[in-house]
Amino acid sequence: MSGFEIFLGGGGEAWDQPQNLLLKYGNRHGLIAGATGTGKTVTLQIMAESFSRAGVPVFLADVKGDLAGLSQASDPASPKWKGLAERAASIGETDYQPESFPVVFWDLFGAQGHPIRATVSEMGPLLLSRLMDLNEVQEGVLNIAFRVADDGGLLLLDMKDLRAILQHVAENAAEISANYGQVAAASVGAIQRRLLVLENEGAESFFGEPALDLRHMMMRAPDGRGQVNVLAADKLMQSPRLYAIFLLWLLSELFEVLPEVGDPEKPKFVFFFDEAHLLFNEAPKALLAKIEMVARLIRSKGVGVYFISQNPIDIPDAVLGQLGNRAQHALRAFTPRDARAVKAAADTFRPNPRFDVAQVIGELAVGEALVSTLQQGGIPSMVERTKIRPPRSRMGPISPQERAAVVAASPLHGFYEEAVDRESAFEILRGRAEEPAPAAPGNDSAARGAGDSGYSWEDFKRDRQNGQAYEGQPYGGQTSGGQPYGGSGGGSGGRAYGRSAPAPAPQPKPRAPAQRRTDSVAETIAKSVARTATSQLTRQLVRGVLGGLFRR
Structure with a gap:
């Protein structure tokens, strides 16, 4: 990797043609696709390594626990090392050495990393509606x-x-x-x-505080490498809707917070969205429009977004059209849908006259991919069959003790x-x-009716037992102008929430003895409703008092 590009692997018939991603176009987004077990995770890992070495902070979700190995150097004494070194040599990577990266672990549940929190206000009603x-x-x-x-x-x-x-x-x-x-x-x-x-x-x-400060994800290590933020998502994936909405919220926050930078020499931040199809499953139009807007405009903030999914057809066309850097691993056409996915993937590449793209997609071995990236002038390169380079960090999970040591050494611990x-x-x-209701001279029940705390169902029952239930009084009391009020007090000057303080309620009228003798609470209310059914105040009584009665 030079200072201006990252090395993805070797292409060509002899694997001797370097396939590079120009850092200048790293914010033009990308796609890593392929069937399960074809090497998508390793491609994600080597791209995260390369961006970090270039000084670009990275965020990624560790769905299976494999990407935690970024925190540990590959072990030359392991049985895998010889094969990895030979693979690196076969594609011209002469400086292949083990390397660990500055990883910070995060976890929404706080068990395997620093907790991530957001406030309800930051999430907003649109994302919450989608989440629920x-x-x-x-x-x-x-x-x-x-x-x-x-x-x-x-x-x-x-x-x-x-x-x-x-x-x-x-x-x-x-x-x-x-x-x-x-x-x-x-x-x-x-x-x-x-x-x-x-x-x-x-x-x-x-949901809560301290809320995540995005600057804490965009730091660099003392040696200048970009911080690699690894979200523990194995438990989170059991709630796929929460997973998708959280990552969309994070993208939206980046979009809102970061300034416009145009096209920098390298990205300010790179975001990998694994299992991306979860974001788009049954998403309403309003949410899809928001995703498309973020994908289209966040590039100018210096943020690159890379979607990882099994099939390119999992990504809506409006978003797929924004993804200029692509690594397509093998797809197997076992069903008609698979066949459509293969054709769709092949049609999105700039053709290579040396081979049939659709045919090669089904023939790729594990660790191979069809690669096309944006070159000078933003022109997509001709698609090339590529042997992906091996990671320098550990491939696979780490032990709980190793994770605990990384968390303890984190600057955010x-x-x-x-x-x-x-x-x-x-x-x-x-x-x-x-809050205690303000006392009105000479009559406690009148004070309850006029107080900022509202006239509750318990107040109504108590007043009825004392023969003082209001005739036609709305639930929560009423002002002298006949408008309902109630609920919450507070604010300066004793003002009720959202309104000026109400005037004292009218004095309660004693019920006649004949009305008190045997009527039940429900019968008394029903008679009152029948007598005043055409009035606005009674409609409020029906919604309030009767609603309170039948909810008990």
Whole structure:
């Protein structure tokens, strides 16, 4: 490898034609494809090594545990060494030596590396909706919840913050629907159930602080080599939706944070997306549009994205068209779909008159690939059958003791390990709910009706037992102007959330003895509803009080 290119392997009939990837075009994205067991992981490993040696930080997901070997030098005493050295010599790599690389291990669950966390606000409603597989209506409600939090200055950091704001939206649905759009209790309930599913998959540990600082992934070692960030993804792959959305979030964050640099002499960061088909499976149009935008525009930020998948047809055409550097390992045409994949892969290369590309794809041996990269002027090179060079780091997994030693020696050790839980939406909304209601002179029940804490179902039952239940009073009380209020207090000056402080509620009217004698709670409410069914206040009573009754 020179200072301007990385050596991928030897091509030609005698394997003596170097196949190089120009660093100048390393940010033009790429594809590593091929059937299982054909050598995709080794190609990913040698590319990560080469970018690191060129001073370019790298991020990759270790799906099977094999890529952890980047942290350890290949062992000349191992049985494999002789074969590796002979392979290197056969393609003209005369300086082949064992080498370890500056690896930092990461793990969303914190077990095999530094924990990775993001806040709920950073993830945003679009990616969360995709993560929870919400429909259009539910996604709209989630967007409303985020907007309510933003307008109210409520930080959404972790899962309990998200649950708290959803509960707040449900409890104040009438007011929020009037200001932001219709909020249905069924939609909120569906979102809350999906949150439970995410928690069961371990996503709760991902949301929180300290949130990942992307600069910590883009560092260089003291010797100038780029840091290799290895995400332990073996457990994460059991939740493929979380895996795909996390990597898309990481790409989106890079896109948002990094400045425009045009076409640098070498990439600022290289991102390998293994099992890339998981990102596109059943993805809605809005998400596909976002992926296409990131793939198309992040190049100008100096970031190269390399997708790894079994078939090129797993990648949408709009994204596939952005991938200028390609290494295609063997594909076996056992089914009609496989045959279409072979033809699609062959058609995307610049042809080589020496061989039939479609035929060679089915004949490639393990460790061989059809390689085409962008050359001077951004022109794709003629596709060449290539023997991929051997890695200098260890091929295969490492022991738990070796991993622990790497984590302990990391410059980030101790920075992310302890979670931080600062005041955010959950604590603020809980504090508002627990605030004592301001006392109104001479009548406790009137104070409860006018207080910022709202008029709850428990208040209603207690007042009814005392013969003081309000006639036609909306759930949560009412202002002197007849508008509903309630839910949360807080803010300066005792203002209710999103509204000015309500005026004292009207004095409760005592019920007549005949109404008190034997009516049940449900019967009394039903009669009140029947008498005032045409009024807006009663519709709020039906949604609030009866809803509270039947949820018990």
